[in-house]
Amino acid sequence: MKGLKRIQLFEFEDFEWFPGWLRSCMTRLIVILQSMIRTDQAIAVLIARVYKEKGIMPIVDLGSGAGGMMPDVLGLLKKQGYDSATLLMTDLYPNEQAIAKFNGKEDPSVRYSEQSVDATNMRQSPEGLKTMMNSFHHMRPEQAKKILASAKDARTPLLIYEMGENKMPLFIWWLFLPLSLLILMIMVLFMTPFVKPMTWQQLIFTYLIPIIPICYAWDGQASMPRMYALKDIDILLEDLHGNDYKWEHGAALKPDGKKQGTYILGLPVN
Ligand SMILES: C[S@@+](CC[C@H](N)C(=O)[O-])C[C@H]1O[C@@H](n2cnc3c(N)ncnc32)[C@H](O)[C@@H]1O
Secondary structure, rough: OOOOOOOOOOHHOOOOOOOOHHHHHHHHHHHHHHHHHHHHHHHHHHHHHHHHHHHHOOEEEOOOOOOOOOHHHHHHHHOOOOOOOOEEEEOOOOOOHHHHHOOOOOOOEEEEEEEEOOOHHHOOOOOOOOOOOOHHHOOOOHHHHHHHHHHHHHHHOOEEEEEEOOOOOHHHHHHHHHHHHHHHHHHHHHHHHHOOOOHHHHHHHHHHHHHHHHHHHHHHHHHHHHOHHHHHHHHOOOOOOEEEEEEEEEEEEEOOEEEEEEEEEEEEEE
């Protein structure tokens, strides 16, 4: 696709050969980072807006991986009075550990689907508000477009959120890469004690053999230029506008008005 700022760098966690336990160690760190910057608040603000406009509906999270922040987001929504809100996490490759963790809990409002759910085919996914958290940048342009087109085609509400924004010129990103990698690796050393659940691999491969800090730092940095910039989203949405479905995108805001990440919201027009 021509004219995109986004570039297709690799991330370790996307490789099929990348060990699942190592991927889980990294996703647990991403959850810590997200708790620190409170992405749950920015996401809850957006979902509350959809609820106000369209009424409360089940949240069907796509590409959930290990779960990410969505269970926390649901908690926030309930605190705001949306008691009947529910969350179904799904993935193309359902995460066994997450299934055991969430489906074993007594609270029936949070579940993880054992069936594979493909984000590019929303007609076949369960009814509700589809969400995609921090996974859209993993999608190549053709796949990203397919996801957006699929939501419009199925006339299903879709909320895509990324915790960052790709606005830095690429040459500056390259220039600061060594320093940024170093900072992220040091951050991992301080974040690791807060990881839940703690495993021996998380400790050994952070403090003795630092594979986790290296992979986390690279994936974190590579995510930035892989994100679709706001202008890229215009290109993706170019021929997806119509009278029966409306799109908007921009900076996501926390309740205090501070910017936290970017979003795309697609809503069917009644
Ligand atoms: C970065 S991870 C999960 C991020 C998670 N939402 C979070 O916030 O921590 C991206 C996930 O997308 C899933 N995925 C990739 N292609 C997909 C597709 N076509 N449909 C649904 N999920 C997909 C992967 O299996 C992976 O678990």
